[in-house]
Amino acid sequence: MTIEEFGKFTMSKPFVTFPSVIALVLGLLYMGFLGRKTRGNWFENIDFLRQKMAPAFNETTGFLVISYAVIICIGNVIMKTSPKYLASGGESQEEKTTGFVAWLQSKGLGWLPIFISVTIVTLMTFLPINNKILKIGIIAIVLGGVLVAALFFNAIIKLFGGKESFTNVKEEFGHMVEGKRHEFKIAVGSINDTVGDKTEYEKVFYRLDNDQDEHVAKNGEYSNDVYQAPGQYNHSTSGEIQINNTEFNSTLKIVMEKSEQQVADIYYSELPWGSPRGETTLRKMDIKDDGKSTHTVSVEGIPSKLIYFHSFKRGTPIFKSKPTIAETGATYYKLDDNGIAYIVTADPKDAAIKTLDTAKYCVWEKHKDKNLETNPDNCKSIVLWEGDPDKPHDAFNQDLKNPIGVRINIKNMEQFFGFDAGAVKDSVRASYIAYYSLVWGSLLVYTIVTAIQKDKWFFGMIPINIPKSLVPFLVAALVETLLIGQSHYSLDESDVSSRTGEASPTFNYAVAGFSTRIATIVAFLSSILTQVKD
Amino acid sequence: MQDIILIGTLMTFLTSIYMIPIASLHNLPKEYNNRLMCILIPEIIILVCLHFLLLQVYHFMEHHQNTGVYIAFGVIAIQIALVYGALFNHWGLNKGEVEKAASSNSATSLLPAFDLMLASGLVHLTSLFIVLGALTVIT
Numbered sequence: 220m221t222i223e224e225f226g227k228f229t230m231s232k233p234f235v236t237f238p239s240v241i242a243l244v245l246g247l248l249y250m251g252f253l254g255r256k257t258r259g260n261w262f263e264n265i266d267f268l269r270q271k272m273a274p275a276f277n278e279t280t281g282f283l284v285i286s287y288a289v290i291i292c293i294g295n296v297i298m299k300t301s302p303k304y305l306a307s308g309g310e311s312q313e314e315k316t317t318g319f320v321a322w323l324q325s326k327g328l329g330w331l332p333i334f335i336s337v338t339i340v341t342l343m344t345f346l347p348i349n350n351k352i353l354k355i356g357i358i359a360i361v362l363g364g365v366l367v368a369a370l371f372f373n374a375i376i377k378l379f380g381g382k383e384s385f386t387n388v389k390e391e392f393g394h395m396v397e398g399k400r401h402e403f404k405i406a407v408g409s410i411n412d413t414v415g416d417k418t419e420y421e422k423v424f425y426r427l428d429n430d431q432d433e434h435v436a437k438n439g440e441y442s443n444d445v446y447q448a449p450g451q452y453n454h455s456t457s458g459e460i461q462i463n464n465t466e467f468n469s470t471l472k473i474v475m476e477k478s479e480q481q482v483a484d485i486y487y488s489e490l491p492w493g494s495p496r497g498e499t500t501l502r503k504m505d506i507k508d509d510g511k512s513t514h515t516v517s518v519e520g521i522p523s524k525l526i527y528f529h530s531f532k533r534g535t536p537i538f539k540s541k542p543t544i545a546e547t548g549a550t551y552y553k554l555d556d557n558g559i560a561y562i563v564t565a566d567p568k569d570a571a572i573k574t575l576d577t578a579k580y581c582v583w584e585k586h587k588d589k590n591l592e593t594n595p596d597n598c599k600s601i602v603l604w605e606g607d608p609d610k611p612h613d614a615f616n617q618d619l620k621n622p623i624g625v626r627i628n629i630k631n632m633e634q635f636f637g638f639d640a641g642a643v644k645d646s647v648r649a650s651y652i653a654y655y656s657l658v659w660g661s662l663l664v665y666t667i668v669t670a671i672q673k674d675k676w677f678f679g680m681i682p683i684n685i686p687k688s689l690v691p692f693l694v695a696a697l698v699e700t701l702l703i704g705q706s707h708y709s710l711d712e713s714d715v716s717s718r719t720g721e722a723s724p725t726f727n728y729a730v731a732g733f734s735t736r737i738a739t740i741v742a743f744l745s746s747i748l749t750q751v752k753d
Numbered sequence: 754m755q756d757i758i759l760i761g762t763l764m765t766f767l768t769s770i771y772m773i774p775i776a777s778l779h780n781l782p783k784e785y786n787n788r789l790m791c792i793l794i795p796e797i798i799i800l801v802c803l804h805f806l807l808l809q810v811y812h813f814m815e816h817h818q819n820t821g822v823y824i825a826f827g828v829i830a831i832q833i834a835l836v837y838g839a840l841f842n843h844w845g846l847n848k849g850e851v852e853k854a855a856s857s858n859s860a861t862s863l864l865p866a867f868d869l870m871l872a873s874g875l876v877h878l879t880s881l882f883i884v885l886g887a888l889t890v891i892t
Contacts, residue, residue, distance in 0.1 A: 358833075
């Protein structure tokens with residue numbers, strides 16, 4: 220944490236930090252005042268402290284300190300390797316109503332409930348009420364009441380706020396198909412946008428493939444039938460959709476909607492229209508004889524990828540750069556494998572060669588006045604590059620002559636948030652090493668110290684005489700080490716970034732080891748409680 | 754003696770149960786029911802146990818007005834505040850807000866509820882071992 224970050228943190232919680240700092244400063248001043256009175260006696264004080272604390276430095280307190288550290292180490296393993304159940308949501312989550320507690324958090328007031336709770340408990344403690352149970356009851360009721368009031372505020376905000384749009388939560392949070400992550404599929408198409416009785420323009424729409432039942436066909440393969448008609452949900456024509464790959468694998472499959480209503484040719488690119496070198500990523504969506512043409516976009520190994528959709532009047536040839544038009548006679552073109560036109564010479568034998576209508580084609584070109592320069596009327600929707608050479612992905616969001624095309628942002632969540640499975644495993648490994656060192660290193664140290672106390676140094680350790688009272692704890696430590704060792708052994712095979720929701724052996728054995736340590740502490744507590752005199 | 758046994762039992766029980774909501778808030782469960790079972794119920798049990806401990810502190814306060822009792826009160830009050838803060842910051846959000854908050858974190862942890870619960874767990878663990886250490890020295 221930098222000084223600047225610390226400053227921000229301090230200022231964000233003024234009612235916590237300032238009283239704490241004032242109390243600390245006053246405490247230090249008071250300590251200084253007391254210290255001044257006993258000036259010159261520091262060494263005596265330290266020696267007195269040593270004498271007072273000496274009885275506490277024995278094998279039992281040592282065991283407690285080691286147990287404390289062991290619980291933290293195993294706790295770290297359990298936390299880091301616990302199953303990752305959750306996948307990320309999509310665009311629709313952004314639109315949901317914000318409640319009172321979310322509002323508090325957004326204002327940096329997430330600490331407020333702590334303040335309220337401390338105030339209530341302190342107030343009730345020092346109020347002159349003799350009935351202790353009544354005090355506790357009032358604390359519980361008031362704290363519960365504050366929580367209910369916060370939820371009540373949520374309900375009120377919902378009443379006055381806009382209605383939440385319907386979303387298929389199942390897909391937002393992802394779902395597994397036969398226990399495996401699957402590629403994400405969308406269908407795109409074009410429809411006439413009718414406003415009243417007037418057809419305004421042809422829109423590109425996208426539809427998420429989000430019905431689990433339709434994923435699996437009779438033969439166990441993913442069905443393609445879902446693309447045959449627009450669904451009732453997640454069917455939209457506007458804006459930018461966010462797709463996170465946490466439940467899906469890193470592949471997006473785009474297919475053309477199989478529909479008689481297609482009114483435009485649809486293209487997609489990985490840079491906005493006109494962005495330098497973006498033309499190499501331009502592809503045409505096509506319906507082939509089998510009714511589908513699948514395009515695959517992968518975000519494997521990269522944080523995210525934006526896909527831009529553009530649409531043109533049906534049959535409009537698209538060129539990557541301005542074509543050379545013949546000065547006399549006709550100009551001919553042909554489509555490459557990606558559906559992009561290029562100029563060719565006439566060849567009567569090649570049926571794929573067509574004559575170019577100069578009033579019809581469009582070009583991947585930098586915009587002119589926020590519009591295409593060549594045949595702009597043939598463009599139906601487009602995502603135009605803003606024109607800043609340093610920002611090839613930046614596009615206009617408004618004030619365009621043509622409607623804005625759809626954008627899809629696919630995020631590889633592990634890469635996007637910098638999730639590093641290697642770093643997590645390193646952290647877990649460090650905990651294992653600390654565990655072994657603490658448990659068995661402390662035993663070694665204990666044996667050496669005992670030998671030194673008997674003036675026998677190294678050879679005094681052999682044969683090792685284990686006190687009978689320590690035997691059960693040693694057996695417990697051995698069992699615990701075996702469990703933790705098994706957890707460590709399975710670490711390399713465990714996928715710590717797994718979203719399968721299934722607990723790994725690393726996690727399971729760590730939980731077993733943790734339980735053993737808790738059981739040991741319970742046994743220890745019982746043994747000392749039997750010695751405690753009333 | 755019975756008070757000490759009760760406190761010891763409660764604190765040991767708390768040690769074992771604290772890990773469940775901490776681990777669950779670190780990697781938030783997808784299913785709402787799992788969140789109820791692994792986070793809400795343990796949090797409520799922890800709060801109930803802490804209230805019992807507070808009751809014991811009130812009992813001690815009646816007979817011993819010394820520094821140790823007030824330190825114990827402070828520790829329990831802080832623990833209650835932290836667990837309550839975690840409860841409030843989690844269950845005051847609606848389902849969509851919880852999912853969005855967890856999705857915006859690389860480990861799918863629910864912040865600040867996770868931080869608060871972890872802090873409470875560490876305070877508990879430290880106080881437990883200090884109490885056990887003190888008992889050991891006394892005996």
